[in-house]
Amino acid sequence: MLQPFPFPYQTITLYPMVDQTIRIIYGKDAKAMAKALLDSYGLSDAIQGKESFVLKPNLVNPTRPENGATTHTGILEAVIEYLQAEGKKDITIAESSWVGASTEEAFSVNGYRKLADRYGIRLLDIKKDRFRTLSYDGISMEISETILSADYLINLPVLKGHCQTRITSAMKNLKGCISDRSKREFHRLGLMKPIAALNMLVKPSLTIVDSICGDLDFEEGGTPVETDRMMLSSDPIALDILGASLMGYAPEEIPYITIAAAYSGRSARLEDLEIIELNKPEKGSARPKGTAGRLATHTDPDEACSACYASLIHALKRLDDEGGLGKLKGRRIAVGQGWRGKSMDIGSGACCQKALHGVKGCPPSASDILDMLNNL
Ligand code: SF4
Structure with missing residues (x-):
């Protein structure tokens, strides 16, 4: 005899289809690692018909990447060379350091100015950009026009600790896309909900996480932990779920992850991620300080x-x-x-x-x- 179909007595959660694939590579050569990730992802197909590209690194302050806070230039070199080989000419590196720090100085200290000259691309201090005010779930913010108008935004964060949000990586890196006034307001509102709201308004096409030597617990660096790792995905939420786990946290311990997942009507479970490892880690010689x-x-x-x-x-x-x-x-x-x-x-x-x-x-x-x- 046929059994009655359980619906509506059984709860079935249906989440929207999101590509939660993350590619991981291990090594020390930032440029070679980024290039391998881009080749594996097939960026060439993804950028067909796109003309303007914005690369958003993490230059929280004027400190070198080996201190555990800022994005290695090798990653930008790999991305720029890839785009230029595809005939793309309109490429901008855009960033705004944290309130009180000079983005221009961070560009110089990290070698971004030389990089821009060498490849003939634009360098933009977002603090000097025009802004458009947008709102999500009652939170208003001033977002860079350059970021909003890009055909293809590539987010290049660093996975590291953070004294208030515990971790910072893909989603929180977008805070550098807003005005200093909005950054102050984010802090007044406790960061978590504003970061989730920002990620509903700014959606990078691609994110490459620099996890070569992120700081143990502070976003400004000083206690780098050698990790020799890099991740790529089109899904910032997935990258932050994985990043949290790699730093010892469940997604629920980083509220902006679960808030953004709820906004998007999707899961925030580690088990739902699809991980593709391009290689295996090799012996290191790190001596933490x-x-x-x-x-x-x-x-x-x-x-x-x-x-x-x-x-x-x-x-x-x-x-x-x-x-x-x-x-x-x-x-x-x-x-x-x-x-x-x-x-x-x-x-x-x-x-x-x-x-x-x-x-x-x-x-x-x-x-x-x-x-x-x-x-x-
Ligand atoms: S030390 Fe061993 S278990 Fe750990 S990553 Fe290397 S090979 Fe794998």
């Missing part, structure tokens, strides 16, 4: 890949923030290829599969490591 160095005293690295070691440092930072470092009671966490085939107490990553307490993944995310540490 400052706060990261203090956390590293709880680790026992042996030929650890940078991305793997960075996940462990971020997990330890989260554990420290929660006041849980004491539970380690002097035990150190093994990490790295040198541990393959060996037994140990606590280990992180597939190379430490013989650990008494361990977490899989190659590399594992900081949130998975944190779960394991919290269950010790």
Whole structure:
């Protein structure tokens, strides 16, 4: 006998179709990594019929990329060369440093001025641009005309910590597209809802996340954590969901992610992302300093890949923030290829599969490591 169809007694959540594919590459050469990501994505097809291109890096302040705050120029070189090889001529790098910092100085310190001269492209300090006032969900903001009028906006953020929003990456980088007056207003409103609203008004066609050495917990840099990683996607929300996990947070802990997902009527689940790895991480030689160095005293690295070691440092930072470092009671966490085939107490990553307490993944995310540490 036919069973009655469960509807309407069973709740089925239907989300709109969003391409949540993220491409990841590991390495140290920013230009080569970005080029490989663009080739894999097939940018050539995506930009057919597009004429004006705006590249939006993160130049929060005049500091070099190796300090963990700003976008490596190699990524911009790769994108510009790709576009110019496709015959595209109207290319602008546009940015506005945070309130109180000079974007012009950040352009100089980071070598963007030389880059613009070399490729014959435009450099725009958004602080000097014209703005259009737009609103979303009751939040008004002044957005750069150049950003709004671009045929194709390429967002080039840095994945790093942030003292108020916990992480900053794809979605929050768009804050550099608004006037300083609107930035101040965003802070007055607590950042979370305004950032989500901004992402409903400005939608980059493509985002490449510079995750080579983002800062542990401050957007202005100073405590870089070598990660040797880069991600590309057309979906900023997906990139931030993954970025949160890589830094030890669930999406719900970064409210602007879940607010933006709700605005878009879609999921904010890590499990819904499709990850394509173009290669695997390689052994690094990172020796963290400052706060990261203090956390590293709880680790026992042996030929650890940078991305793997960075996940462990971020997990330890989260554990420290929660006041849980004491539970380690002097035990150190093994990490790295040198541990393959060996037994140990606590280990992180597939190379430490013989650990008494361990977490899989190659590399594992900081949130998975944190779960394991919290269950010790
Ligand atoms: S599990 Fe091993 S090979 Fe994989 S990222 Fe970690 S250290 Fe590298």
